[in-house]
Amino acid sequence: MMRDTTKLDNPRGEAENVDLRHQPALRVGTVLWDRYEVVAVLGASELGELWRCYDRDEQRDVAVRRLPHDLAHSKSVLAIIHAGIQRIADQTHPNVAAIRQLVYVGDQIYLVGDFAEGVDSGTWARQGPDGRRPLEDVLPLLTQVAAALDFAHTRHIIHRNLKPSNIFLNENGGVVVTDFGLAPHRQLTLYHGEAVRTGTTGAYVAPELHHKGAPDSASDQYALAVLTWELLAGAPPEEKEGSEWPPDLSAAAKAALRRAMAIKPRKRFVTCTDFVRALAGERVSGRRGRSRADWQRLGRLYGTVALVVVLLGGVGLLGRSVAEWMAQPSPPPAAPEWQTPVKKPRRTVAAQPAYKPPEPLVATTPLPVANKPWVADTVPMEFVWISTLQMWVGRYEVTNDEYLQKEPEHQSGEFKGICLSGSRQPVVRVNFHDSVAYATWLTEQERAAGKLPADLCYRLPTRGEAIAYTRAGMTSTYPWGDVWPPTRGNYADSALSAAFTDMPAISGYQDGFPTTAPVEMSGENAWGLFGSGGNVWETTARDATAEKFGGWQGGGWEDYLPARMVSDALYGFVGNARGAVNGFRLVLAPTPREPEPPALE
Numbered sequence: 001m002m003r004d005t006t007k008l009d010n011p012r013g014e015a016e017n018v019d020l021r022h023q024p025a026l027r028v029g030t031v032l033w034d035r036y037e038v039v040a041v042l043g044a045s046e047l048g049e050l051w052r053c054y055d056r057d058e059q060r061d062v063a064v065r066r067l068p069h070d071l072a073h074s075k076s077v078l079a080i081i082h083a084g085i086q087r088i089a090d091q092t093h094p095n096v097a098a099i100r101q102l103v104y105v106g107d108q109i110y111l112v113g114d115f116a117e118g119v120d121s122g123t124w125a126r127q128g129p130d131g132r133r134p135l136e137d138v139l140p141l142l143t144q145v146a147a148a149l150d151f152a153h154t155r156h157i158i159h160r161n162l163k164p165s166n167i168f169l170n171e172n173g174g175v176v177v178t179d180f181g182l183a184p185h186r187q188l189t190l191y192h193g194e195a196v197r198t199g200t201t202g203a204y205v206a207p208e209l210h211h212k213g214a215p216d217s218a219s220d221q222y223a224l225a226v227l228t229w230e231l232l233a234g235a236p237p238e239e240k241e242g243s244e245w246p247p248d249l250s251a252a253a254k255a256a257l258r259r260a261m262a263i264k265p266r267k268r269f270v271t272c273t274d275f276v277r278a279l280a281g282e283r284v285s286g287r288r289g290r291s292r293a294d295w296q297r298l299g300r301l302y303g304t305v306a307l308v309v310v311l312l313g314g315v316g317l318l319g320r321s322v323a324e325w326m327a328q329p330s331p332p333p334a335a336p337e338w339q340t341p342v343k344k345p346r347r348t349v350a351a352q353p354a355y356k357p358p359e360p361l362v363a364t365t366p367l368p369v370a371n372k373p374w375v376a377d378t379v380p381m382e383f384v385w386i387s388t389l390q391m392w393v394g395r396y397e398v399t400n401d402e403y404l405q406k407e408p409e410h411q412s413g414e415f416k417g418i419c420l421s422g423s424r425q426p427v428v429r430v431n432f433h434d435s436v437a438y439a440t441w442l443t444e445q446e447r448a449a450g451k452l453p454a455d456l457c458y459r460l461p462t463r464g465e466a467i468a469y470t471r472a473g474m475t476s477t478y479p480w481g482d483v484w485p486p487t488r489g490n491y492a493d494s495a496l497s498a499a500f501t502d503m504p505a506i507s508g509y510q511d512g513f514p515t516t517a518p519v520e521m522s523g524e525n526a527w528g529l530f531g532s533g534g535n536v537w538e539t540t541a542r543d544a545t546a547e548k549f550g551g552w553q554g555g556g557w558e559d560y561l562p563a564r565m566v567s568d569a570l571y572g573f574v575g576n577a578r579g580a581v582n583g584f585r586l587v588l589a590p591t592p593r594e595p596e597p598p599a600l601e
Helices: 077-084 120-124 135-153 207-211 216-235 251-260 272-279 292-326 400-404 434-447 463-470 492-499
Strands: 004-009 037-046 048-056 060-066 098-107 109-115 167-169 175-177 187-192 194-197 382-386 389-393 456-459 539-543 550-554 589-592
Touching: 037 060, 120 167, 120 216, 135 167, 135 175, 135 216, 135 272, 207 216, 216 251, 216 272, 251 272, 389 463, 434 456, 434 539, 463 539, 463 550
Parallel strands: 004 098
Antiparallel strands: 037 048, 048 060, 060 109, 098 109, 167 175, 187 194, 382 389, 389 589, 456 589, 539 550
């Protein structure tokens, strides 16, 4: 994503004079163009040398890449890179490392872009047991990679070079994809002795690219499937058929991998997100449409067939047809007049009613009873009985006032001068361990007060439970339905863009809150739950024991991208982040049973 293009005729460094037109390598401490201080050498690849630099003007780290000689001097390559950058020039995505500036220095070209923190996905996978990761660990990463790919694909940007070293995971669970669209469309790579028109190599090359096909979203999806295989198995699949499946995969996950790696691109999923959803066990429908190359090939085929038919008819057939037409006693009936299209009435949106605070729930039984609402005794936290889940779910996200009962010194703080610490705002800047500790504390307090039997406990929801109450029994794409923009919920709206002019927002949407909303004003769903989708990302556990982090789910007040707001959106692979969008909700459910000890022989 390019902000501007700069040409420098006489560049120099602050600490030392550096002629970048002839300097073979930069050193730590060099200052480029009186602005970018080199702080680390990141390495080199077929796309050139890469450095981590500190931007003194914007006070942040950036990545600076020097293009190699063959790319910097190819007009066709530069045209492709320019076109790819300009398609997303003024847009951002949390999972995409963007190119911000293209700098010409003599006959050399430098790219200045976002710096991706953390470890690459290949290193992360090798740190797992046996040098690989289980599917439940990989899914949060893949969800974010798929969102980045789909974001680019809708803007006609193809990655062309997806592989583990281009995907980085930071300590807060965020995933960033780098080198987007930099591999040129017509770059030739030797593959089995033949030139392949792509930047991707080895097992990541989609079958259609072996025959000089053009990379597209389907070939990126194939590479994502190979990446998935490598993270799960510790190595990519063998190029010949018969590779053993990664261990412990369900039949649904195998089917998803098989489809995403289909020989014919049209048999793959419509989007990369669809592939990840299917990998997680969801049923995904829909078929890919034909690519532009497919239509061009069919057009040439049909044109050739039509030409052959016309030639075979000959002049005689044409003459006979003309004679028969002239012998008709009367001209054919005139075609009916076109009807003036009837304009459909313009859809109007009903005015929003004035806000009316919801009636508080009342506990009508001394202890929690199925089918009845419940209100905790230690803090007035309200719970709604959800028969589908056979448990109680917190009506609201946990508030600052409720959390301070356990942690009086906690501060949710502020965001760019706007307070996040209101008593009825959701508590934020809490991580997975903070949330588990609060649930344990509340359970102990309630049992000590005689308000909670031993067979029930407060805990974090599992990811599946959180998705279920976010959807409220629906199967729609978003928590509010299938339409866009949202019809309820606290997301990045016009109030946010008015307060923070540098932050993107959803066009045409307004919920009235630039940051977190009071929990009663965060949007109610069909099950009577507020903020289930929006306001803050809610912390989940991997299972009912709440021993392992399951990811953050549901979207937050600063989200504006559809991929981040779907009902099953999830991010994070470690639960130690304490961000301004990280909160939680509790459920009241049966106490998980401890596994029985093995029988003694």
